[in-house]
Amino acid sequence: MNSNKIMRQFALVLLVGAATQVVAAPASAANLQTLERMLEAQGQSQLQVQRQLDQMSADIDNIRGKVERNSYDIKQMKERQRQLYNDVDKLSRQPVKAVPTAKEATKAPVEAYSKNMSENDAYQNAVNLILKKKDYQGAIQAFETFLTTYPNSVYKPNASYWLGQLHFSQNDLVKAAKNFEVVVSIKDSSKRADALLKLGVIAERNNDTVKAMSYYTEVEKEYPNSTSAKHAQSALVNLSKH
Incomplete structure (x- = not known):
């Protein structure tokens, strides 16, 4: 030296x-x-x-x-998040299956959820129910419990978005819309554009063309260079033909 x-x-x-x-x-x-x-x-x-x-x-x-x-x-965290986005997105695109009755749902095995978990562990537990165990009903309950336990969590936008996707995949459009609206209310959420797009799809399924076009237009206006905007533009073109 x-x-x-x-x-x-x-x-x-x-x-x-x-x-x-x-x-x-x-x-x-x-x-x-x-x-x-x-x-x-x-x-x-x-x-x-x-x-x-x-x-x-x-x-x-x-x-x-x-x-x-x-x-x-x-x-590693970014990779898990990316995989989670892909899995839930694929789930939402699958053909809609019959929604189980309350009696059937109670028979399904549900992952144990500890209220003593830390905020990070609780969120990761809910994520793992989707990624690792494919237990979508258990994931719904885990995310709902998470949002009740940690209402001001930094994970709130993501947890609400996943709940919206999971309910959407089960054709529970009312609950799906409710959770997507939570995401939309958080202006700096990275999933806000996707949530707006999903609200447009839900409105379209409910035959509310005016509302659907309003959501799609908002996506195009606020997120012009996003993938969501491209989907919104295609949806607007299709609606204008009817």
Whole structure:
């Protein structure tokens, strides 16, 4: 390291200076002891500097490791979120199946939900019911419980959107619309454009053409470069033909 080189040069200067003094004066035990003490002090100083540099290097490596771990965790979280979007979107595009009766629903196995979970764990539990276990009825209950327990959560827009998608896939358009409206009310939600589009689809299924066109137009106006806007434009073209 540069610091080691500087320290060695400094030690050499001291050594030369001390040697000059010894040559200029008669050699004596006192002179030799002085020179030894100077060299020992120089060695201790250099050792201390080296230890400080080693500690700084270790601290930098530790910080770098934490940054790399955080980057990996963020990447994994984004990948899970992307997969979740795809799975729920595919689910919403499947043919509508008959909605189970209340009696049948109570017979279906439901994933246990702990109210002692932290906010993050509770949200992840609901997500896993969709991604890993394909337990959509259990996911509905988990997301509803989550929103009741954490009404002001940062995950509220996403949780409401997934509830809307899940209810939409079961053809429960009233509950689906209710949850999509929650997402639309949150202006900075990344799923707001998709929620507006889904509200347009629901209005269209309810034969409310005017309302459907209003939602589609809003998507085009507020999110002109989005994928949702392209779908909204196609829907408007189809409606104008009728």
